[in-house]
Amino acid sequence: MSFRSGFVSIVGRPNAGKSTLLNALVGEKVAIVTHKPQTTRHRIQGFVNVKGGKGRPPGQIVFIDTPGIHKPDSPLGSRMMREVNSALEDRDLVLLIVDCTQAFGKGDQFALDLLKNTSSPVILLLNKIDAIEKPKLLEIIDRYSRLRSFAEIIPISATKRQGLDALVDNVIKRLPEGPRYFEKDQITDQPERVLVAELIRERVLIETGQEVPYATAVKIERFEEGPRITHISAAIYCEREGQKAILIGKRGAMLKQIGTSARKHIEKLLGAKVFLELFVKVRDNWRSSEVALDELDWRTEVGE
Numbered sequence: 001m002s003f004r005s006g007f008v009s010i011v012g013r014p015n016a017g018k019s020t021l022l023n024a025l026v027g028e029k030v031a032i033v034t035h036k037p038q039t040t041r042h043r044i045q046g047f048v049n050v051k052g053g054k055g056r057p058p059g060q061i062v063f064i065d066t067p068g069i070h071k072p073d074s075p076l077g078s079r080m081m082r083e084v085n086s087a088l089e090d091r092d093l094v095l096l097i098v099d100c101t102q103a104f105g106k107g108d109q110f111a112l113d114l115l116k117n118t119s120s121p122v123i124l125l126l127n128k129i130d131a132i133e134k135p136k137l138l139e140i141i142d143r144y145s146r147l148r149s150f151a152e153i154i155p156i157s158a159t160k161r162q163g164l165d166a167l168v169d170n171v172i173k174r175l176p177e178g179p180r181y182f183e184k185d186q187i188t189d190q191p192e193r194v195l196v197a198e199l200i201r202e203r204v205l206i207e208t209g210q211e212v213p214y215a216t217a218v219k220i221e222r223f224e225e226g227p228r229i230t231h232i233s234a235a236i237y238c239e240r241e242g243q244k245a246i247l248i249g250k251r252g253a254m255l256k257q258i259g260t261s262a263r264k265h266i267e268k269l270l271g272a273k274v275f276l277e278l279f280v281k282v283r284d285n286w287r288s289s290e291v292a293l294d295e296l297d298w299r300t301e302v303g304e
């Protein structure tokens, strides 16, 4: 059977499980995951190589994780939504992922409306089926089928890896004949230092309370691989002195906690011993400044 390949965007509301799904499909952690909405801020590609067999063609799928669909209330939010919109353009397929544990609301309608902008076929993924009863699932299927037509509706659990085989099967069959775009051993378009910055941001999101995480960004300032240890210095940006005080904590306890847990995750990622230095810096209202947003964008970070 001929080799298939193509680009498949994963879109949906914040917290629906897009990044969890990408990681589960790729088999490695390429996108950070937290229980807080609006964790992902930029597009992340993950590559999945598919072995052929039993009526399944061989191929390579480029999945694109995106920020959660929301109504932006800041320049940062607008940029995040630009990432979503561009992920809806010229794709072979779009996967709309829905959190089945949440009641249908305005945000879901907003997401469905946004999909009117895409000319690609849309597959509906009903996620988190591990956490609901069957009658509820049937109710959701019924509701969505009445709202628009989908190329397919597939119930899945990204955390329990249920339904993922059916998903890959379905996706690869719909892709056109095409080349292998990326080397077999490459799993993502994200450079190592961006993955490292994201792992630090993940720890900040998980360790800190309500308001601080959304006001933070992480920038790697030094990344030096030595023979025995990799030295990494990173700045955690926040918007106000009060947030800085929270991030540092009593006698530096919070920053230490973030650093220790981030270091463990980074060492696992790099497969090397790491010396991690973290600084907290205040940059007034960076989320509203186009200049600051440019500087903190990962593409600037890696010099692209």
Ligand SMILES: Nc1nc2c(ncn2[C@@H]2O[C@H](COP(=O)(O)OP(=O)(O)OP(=O)(O)O)[C@@H](O)[C@H]2O)c(=O)[nH]1
Binding pocket: 012, 013, 014, 015, 016, 017, 018, 019, 020, 021, 032, 033, 034, 035, 036, 037, 038, 039, 040, 041, 066, 067, 068, 069, 127, 128, 129, 130, 131, 156, 157, 158, 159, 160
């Ligand atoms: N029970 C259950 N929880 C899930 C499943 N998939 C994801 N989650 C949880 O849902 C939360 C959000 O997951 P993410 O993957 O970060 O969601 P996201 O759609 O990428 O969110 P944003 O990046 O904020 O837009 C996390 O706490 C996940 O562990 C699932 O299949 N079942």
Ligand SMILES: [Mg+2]
Binding pocket: 018, 019, 020, 031, 032, 033, 039, 040, 066, 067
């Ligand atoms: Mg995400």
